[in-house]
Amino acid sequence: MDPFLLLLHSVSTGLSSSELTELKFLCQSRVGKRKLERVQSGLDLFSVLLEQNELSSEHTVLLRELLVSLRRQDLLRRLDDFEAGAAGGAAPEERDLRAAFDIICDNVGKDWRRLARQLKVSDAKIDAIEEKYPRNLAEQVRESLRVWRNSRKEDAAVSHLVGALRACRLNLVADLVEEDQQARARQSQSERGGDPAPLESRNLNAPTSRASS
Known part of the structure; x- marks a missing residue:
């Protein structure tokens, strides 16, 4: 069914x-x-x-x-x-994005507006998101990420999110995203058999600064 x-x-x-x-x-x-x-x-x-x-x-x-x-x-x-569940049947890139979205939604909090602007989400759309979800911070964050993904379409990648997080000095969140992506890469490679693919091959070659947020 x-x-x-x-x-x-x-x-x-x-x-x-x-x-x-x-x-x-x-x-x-x-x-x-x-x-x-x-x-x-x-x-x-x-x-x-x-x-x-x-x-x-x-x-x-x-x-x-x-x-x-x-x-x-x-x-x-x-x-x-x-x-x-639907994400489980999605393409690997889409699964990676959804996993990154979950981490960002759980950790960015009120800094989401700064991140959204870094991702080139317009102020008008940010205002519309706040109006749509006035009392739901998690949905404000998630909707801003959806708007960004829809604007970038096939070009949307986790590396862009990591770079934007670091540009906003949200380095701890960026670290969490990268660590999760690395773990997912290792798991995927283990399921197929063989050595884990280099991080760069998963389009995660974002700036590596670890300055504290």
């Missing part, structure tokens, strides 16, 4: 009637009035969003925004678990 559909079913069963009403209100700009009037459950709403290509297993941003608006951390954790 489709894991994404199972996720949506799980989220739907966890919604109260008042939360469904709130979600319908938030989706007014995306779903026509007549369709919303026929929505009686979370599954009804998700079905409409799926039909209109507003939602898919590859595009879960809207679902995350809706759950953040409800402040349902339990449901957000289910979404995180789904995305982590």
